Amino acid sequence: MGRWMKPEVYPLLAAMTFVTSMCVFQLTRNMLQNPDVRISKTRRSMGVLDNKEEGEKYAEHGLRRFLRTRPPEIMPSINHFFSEDE
Numbered sequence: 001m002g003r004w005m006k007p008e009v010y011p012l013l014a015a016m017t018f019v020t021s022m023c024v025f026q027l028t029r030n031m032l033q034n035p036d037v038r039i040s041k042t043r044r045s046m047g048v049l050d051n052k053e054e055g056e057k058y059a060e061h062g063l064r065r066f067l068r069t070r071p072p073e074i075m076p077s078i079n080h081f082f083s084e085d086e
Contacts, residue, residue, distance in 0.1 A: 035051045035054040035055045035058055036055075
Protein backbone atom coordinates (compact mmCIF):
# COMPACT_ATOMS: atom_id res chain seq x y z
CA MET A 1 0.00 0.00 0.00
CA GLY A 2 2.96 2.32 0.62
CA ARG A 3 3.86 2.46 -3.05
CA TRP A 4 0.38 3.57 -4.12
CA MET A 5 -0.62 5.81 -1.25
CA LYS A 6 1.47 8.33 0.67
CA PRO A 7 1.12 8.62 4.46
CA GLU A 8 -0.11 12.21 4.10
CA VAL A 9 -3.29 10.87 2.51
CA TYR A 10 -4.35 8.73 5.51
CA PRO A 11 -6.12 11.53 7.46
CA LEU A 12 -8.01 12.56 4.33
CA LEU A 13 -8.93 8.94 3.68
CA ALA A 14 -10.17 8.56 7.27
CA ALA A 15 -12.27 11.73 7.04
CA MET A 16 -13.78 10.73 3.69
CA THR A 17 -14.55 7.22 5.01
CA PHE A 18 -16.31 8.73 8.04
CA VAL A 19 -18.36 11.14 5.92
CA THR A 20 -19.28 8.44 3.42
CA SER A 21 -20.39 6.09 6.20
CA MET A 22 -22.54 8.85 7.75
CA CYS A 23 -24.19 9.49 4.37
CA VAL A 24 -24.89 5.79 3.87
CA PHE A 25 -26.31 5.57 7.42
CA GLN A 26 -28.65 8.54 6.86
CA LEU A 27 -29.84 7.30 3.46
CA THR A 28 -30.47 3.82 4.84
CA ARG A 29 -32.31 5.22 7.86
CA ASN A 30 -34.51 7.38 5.64
CA MET A 31 -35.23 4.52 3.26
CA LEU A 32 -36.16 2.01 5.96
CA GLN A 33 -37.72 4.09 8.74
CA ASN A 34 -39.10 7.29 7.22
CA PRO A 35 -42.90 7.11 7.22
CA ASP A 36 -43.11 9.11 3.97
CA VAL A 37 -41.04 6.61 1.99
CA ARG A 38 -43.17 3.82 0.56
CA ILE A 39 -41.30 0.82 -0.82
CA SER A 40 -43.96 -1.90 -0.67
CA LYS A 41 -46.78 -1.95 -3.21
CA THR A 42 -49.52 -1.94 -0.59
CA ARG A 43 -48.27 1.27 0.99
CA ARG A 44 -47.70 2.91 -2.41
CA SER A 45 -51.28 2.25 -3.42
CA MET A 46 -52.58 4.26 -0.46
CA GLY A 47 -53.17 7.89 -1.39
CA VAL A 48 -52.81 9.54 2.02
CA LEU A 49 -51.25 7.88 5.03
CA ASP A 50 -52.62 8.57 8.49
CA ASN A 51 -49.38 7.97 10.33
CA LYS A 52 -48.95 10.83 12.78
CA GLU A 53 -47.72 8.48 15.51
CA GLU A 54 -45.16 6.91 13.19
CA GLY A 55 -43.94 10.35 12.12
CA GLU A 56 -43.56 11.47 15.73
CA LYS A 57 -41.62 8.30 16.51
CA TYR A 58 -39.32 8.92 13.54
CA ALA A 59 -38.71 12.59 14.38
CA GLU A 60 -38.20 12.11 18.13
CA HIS A 61 -35.48 9.47 18.05
CA GLY A 62 -33.29 8.49 21.00
CA LEU A 63 -30.35 10.79 20.25
CA ARG A 64 -32.61 13.84 20.03
CA ARG A 65 -34.31 12.92 23.34
CA PHE A 66 -30.89 12.48 24.99
CA LEU A 67 -29.53 15.79 23.70
CA ARG A 68 -32.63 17.64 24.85
CA THR A 69 -31.63 16.96 28.47
CA ARG A 70 -28.04 18.16 27.98
CA PRO A 71 -26.87 21.79 28.19
CA PRO A 72 -26.13 23.32 24.76
CA GLU A 73 -22.37 23.55 25.27
CA ILE A 74 -19.54 21.96 23.34
CA MET A 75 -16.88 22.17 26.06
CA PRO A 76 -18.59 23.02 29.39
CA SER A 77 -15.40 23.04 31.49
CA ILE A 78 -13.70 25.60 29.23
CA ASN A 79 -16.87 27.70 29.06
CA HIS A 80 -17.17 27.77 32.86
CA PHE A 81 -13.46 28.58 33.25
CA PHE A 82 -13.64 31.65 31.02
CA SER A 83 -17.08 32.85 32.15
CA GLU A 84 -16.48 32.83 35.92
CA ASP A 85 -15.83 36.17 37.61
CA GLU A 86 -12.88 36.14 39.98
